[in-house]
Amino acid sequence: VEHLLDDLGTLHFTCDKSLNPSLNMSKRAFLVGCNYPGTQAALNGCINDVMSMRNLLIKYKGFDAKDINIQIDTDSRYTKPTGRNIKAGLNQLIKSAKPGDYLMFHFSGHGTQIPAEGTDQEADGKDEAICPTDLNVIVDDDLRQIVGQLPKGAHLTFVSDCCHSGSMLDHDQVLISGNKDGSPDRPQSQIPGLQDLMGAMLGRGIDQTPREIPIGLLAQMLSANTGQDVKPGNIRYSLGNIFGADASSVALGFLNAMASQAPPQAAGCLAMLTGCLKGGSGGSSGGSSAPGGGLIPGLPSGFKPPAAGQKPPSDQQLDSDKGILITGCQSHETSADACPSGDKSKAFGALTNAITTVVSHRPSASYYEVVVEVRNHLLKGGFKQNPCLECDLKYKDEPFICETVTTAPSHAAV
Numbered sequence: 467v468e469h470l471l472d473d474l475g476t477l478h479f480t481c482d483k484s485l486n487p488s489l490n491m492s493k494r495a496f497l498v499g500c501n502y503p504g505t506q507a508a509l510n511g512c513i514n515d516v517m518s519m520r521n522l523l524i525k526y527k528g529f530d531a532k533d534i535n536i537q538i539d540t541d542s543r544y545t546k547p548t549g550r551n552i553k554a555g556l557n558q559l560i561k562s563a564k565p566g567d568y569l570m571f572h573f574s575g576h577g578t579q580i581p582a583e584g585t586d587q588e589a590d591g592k593d594e595a596i597c598p599t600d601l602n603v604i605v606d607d608d609l610r611q612i613v614g615q616l617p618k619g620a621h622l623t624f625v626s627d628c629c630h631s632g633s634m635l636d637h638d639q640v641l642i643s644g645n646k647d648g649s650p651d652r653p654q655s656q657i658p659g660l661q662d663l664m665g666a667m668l669g670r671g672i673d674q675t676p677r678e679i680p681i682g683l684l685a686q687m688l689s690a691n692t693g694q695d696v697k698p699g700n701i702r703y704s705l706g707n708i709f710g711a712d713a714s715s716v717a718l719g720f721l722n723a724m725a726s727q728a729p730p731q732a733a734g735c736l737a738m739l740t741g742c743l744k745g746g747s748g749g750s751s752g753g754s755s756a757p758g759g760g761l762i763p764g765l766p767s768g769f770k771p772p773a774a775g776q777k778p779p780s781d782q783q784l785d786s787d788k789g790i791l792i793t794g795c796q797s798h799e800t801s802a803d804a805c806p807s808g809d810k811s812k813a814f815g816a817l818t819n820a821i822t823t824v825v826s827h828r829p830s831a832s833y834y835e836v837v838v839e840v841r842n843h844l845l846k847g848g849f850k851q852n853p854c855l856e857c858d859l860k861y862k863d864e865p866f867i868c869e870t871v872t873t874a875p876s877h878a879a880v
Contacts, residue, residue, distance in 0.1 A: 491566040493529045496559045498547045499538045500575030500599045507679050509803045511813030513538050515574035518822045526829040528871030539599040549602025550712040556612050565619030568868040574815050576679045577628035594630045594797055597679050602709045605716050606634050613789045622789045623867050627815040629678035629800040635791050642855040646841040673808050676800035786858040795851035816849045829870040836866045
C-alpha cells in the first residue's frame with residue numbers, strides 16, 4: 467500500500483492489485499432456460515428458474531446484472547439457447563476467466579441420455595446430455611471439454627436442473643449422492659420449520675412434469691423438425707447430419723469413425739460428408755434409411771462405433787478442482803418441473819426453487835450445507851429426485867458460489 471499526498475495535502479491510499487488477486491476478481495454468470503414453447507416437450511418453469519437465480523446472484527452474492535448473460539427461448543429480446551449458442555456462451559464464460567474469478571453456469575430445461583449407435587433399442591452405454599431448444603444436444607463430453615479450459619484458481623459453480631444430470635462433468639469425487647432417505651444418519655435441516663412448510667407448499671398435490679426428453683421422443687421431434695428419418699439407433703449419425711459442425715462431439719466423432727473405417731470405394735463420399743460437416747454446412751436434408759432396413763446409410767461392414775457412456779481415460783478427465791456440480795438428480799433419475807395449484811405462470815424447477823429457498827434463509831451456507839438442505843426440502847415436499855454434489859473435497863465447506871455480500875432479511879414465512 468502506498469500513501470500519496472495531492473496538491474491540497476490530502477492523503478490517498480493506493481494498492482498494488484498484483485499483491486492481492488482478490489481485488490482483480492470478477493463475478494460472472496451464464497443462465498440458460500429452455501421451455502421449448504409449442505413443442506411436445508414444452509415445460510413451464512425454466513424461465514422462472516433463470517430469473518430466480520439471477521435475483522439470488524444479485525441480492526445475496528454481489529453479482530452485477532450486466533455480468534449475467536441470459537439465454538431463454540420465450541423472449542426474442544434474449545439470445546435463443548440453441549446448442550451452438552449455449553456452447554458459445556459457456557466457452558466465453560470459461561475462456562475469459564482468470565484466477566480468483568467466481569463463475570456460475572445454470573441450466574434449466576430437459577435432459578436426455580444418448581445411447582450407443584446401431585440399434586433401435588437403448589443400449590447400456592449412454593451419454594448424459596442437456597437439451598437446447600433446437601435439440602442439438604450437448605453431451606457430458608462437450609461440457610467436460612469446455613470446462614477443462616477453466617484456469618487454475620478460478621471457481622465455477624454449475625447447477626444443472628434437468629433430468630439425468632448426475633455425473634455431467636465426470637468428476638471422480640462425489641460428496642453427496644444416493645437416495646436422500648436411504649441413511650438413518652441423514653443430516654437434518656438447520657432451518658426451523660422449513661421442512662414442514664415446504665411439505666405443505668411443494669411436491670404433494672401439484673402438477674409435476676419430468677424434465678426429460680426420452681430418446682424415442684427426441685428422435686421423433688428431430689424427424690418432425692427436419693424431415694429426416696431419425697431413430698434412437700441412428701441418433702449420433704443424425705445429429706451430425708442435421709447440425710453439422712455445430713453438433714455434439716459424439717456426433718462428429720461417430721461420423722469421423724465412419725469415414726476412417728469405410729472401404730476405399732465409399733471413403734471418398736464419407737470424407738466429403740465429414741468435410742462438409744467440419745465446414746458447418748450440415749449434412750444432406752434427405753432421410754431415407756439404407757436399403758435392407760439399415761438405420762445408417764453407408765455404414766461400413768463390421769463398423770466399430772466410438773465407445774458411449776464411459777468415463778473418459780484418466781488423462782482426459784477434468785482436474786478435481788475444475789467445476790463444482792450440483793445436479794437436479796442422479797444420472798438415472800428425472801427432475802421435476804412443478805406447477806403449484808396448476809398455475810403455469812408460477813411453475814419452477816424443484817431443484818432451483820429449493821436452492822433459492824435455502825439461500826434466502828442461509829445466504830452464507832456452504833456447498834455441502836446447501837445440498838443437504840435442498841435434499842431435506844425435496845424429501846419433505848414429496849419429490850423423488852436426489853440432487854448430488856460432485857466436486858473436490860476442498861470445496862465442501864466453501865460458501866455456495868462465493869461469499870455473501872449482503873445480509874438477507876429475515877423471513878417469517880417463505
